[in-house]
Amino acid sequence: MSGHLAVVGLGPGDARWLTPEAQAALDAADALYGYGPYLDRVSVRPGQSRHPSDNREEMRRAAAALAHAAQGARVVVVSGGDPGVFAMAAEICEAIETGPPAWRALDVTVVPGISAMLAVAARAGAPLGHDFCALSLSDNLKSWDVIERRLDAAANAGFVIACYNPVSRARPWQLASAFARLRRHLPGTTPVIFGRAVGRTDEAVTVTTLDGADASGADMATLVIVGSHATRVIARPGRPLVYTPRAATEASA
């Protein structure tokens, strides 16, 4: 089968985070699929077809892209950030597993990108400098009970926590509930970072504490990083530096 499908990470908003490999994959595509606002970030090349879809239609988008590739086209599915982290690469795999057997013979590649947590962490200093986890706070696809158990486990074991999908219009209370849950395990002084729209012109990064963290400060474009016992804040002119030392103290474990 001659078709080819690449799942391409665009990185967060800044074009300077688009890797040469991702740019080459976009340039070579016959057809581009993705969430509309992500596709809008890709420069138009004559002869390429574009297939924007809504952000609730990932499985349908994956199946449409695979069907298109199976016709022999070079198809790209774009993701913001990295396609392997809470994004389209898993949807494509799931569509392949559950779809027509011929899709397994397609040439499929995943082109990594700068994930949002890496970009937010870079702006703040090095909060992910030691053991950490990435956790989606969306309870669309798992129960809130599972999320609470994972918050408990991560905080108690000393992991810094990068929270993806902290809020949406349909999920207004989850982030505040997560902060309340984490306050059972972590000191109120634990550093918390809100990174909104990092790499875009409306970027806003703020550093606060677990006690001071206000969930209403987050929206769908926000990634929230909650430190561990070991995470430190360095006061300096302008925004402080936040980092987690590589040497773990026993208190952080």
Next chain:
Amino acid sequence: MSGHLAVVGLGPGDARWLTPEAQAALDAADALYGYGPYLDRVSVRPGQSRHPSDNREEMRRAAAALAHAAQGARVVVVSGGDPGVFAMAAEICEAIETGPPAWRALDVTVVPGISAMLAVAARAGAPLGHDFCALSLSDNLKSWDVIERRLDAAANAGFVIACYNPVSRARPWQLASAFARLRRHLPGTTPVIFGRAVGRTDEAVTVTTLDGADASGADMATLVIVGSHATRVIARPGRPLVYTPRAATEASA
């Protein structure tokens, strides 16, 4: 203070993973610091000084780079992968916190890069498609007991685990011990990925199971990803696809 220091992520070995922002920071540098093999990947520009050091000298390197920047130079410290994940950004922050007060006034930026776990995951499919953690198996800077507690917590809570620093000449037994520990919590059929030297000419990615995982197959250039209960393997021509679905089953929690 006019000095500037950038901590720059080169990504894994492939130059096509070097972002335009990282390339621009390298081009603008007066001086480059880093582990020798990483510096060797950066093309030489006349007039730049180079300061290679050994991989056990991170704190000394960080202090030297900051002292150089404090003299007014544009200094770059390079990391393989992403500088914020078990790498130089945390060392620079720690050196700032413990160093001369003047260093806090330096203009410091962190330039994110493709972290090894994202590159290995991309080669395998989407094993990090759902909640996951990144854990260093090095017990140079924390006790093995802390590492075991984190392995227990992560596996029991349903996180996929990306293991950084799985082995070194001085740490020969840790990865086998980690596999043994994880077998207490996870089925023997749990997918395990060994990603060695991804992006380099000697790249080798293998997919096995927790029961079949042989720690002697890893070296210092290897990143190991251990799946969760939910991680799936899709047989197909060539290497299988490994992915973790976004919808968690209760069994995976």
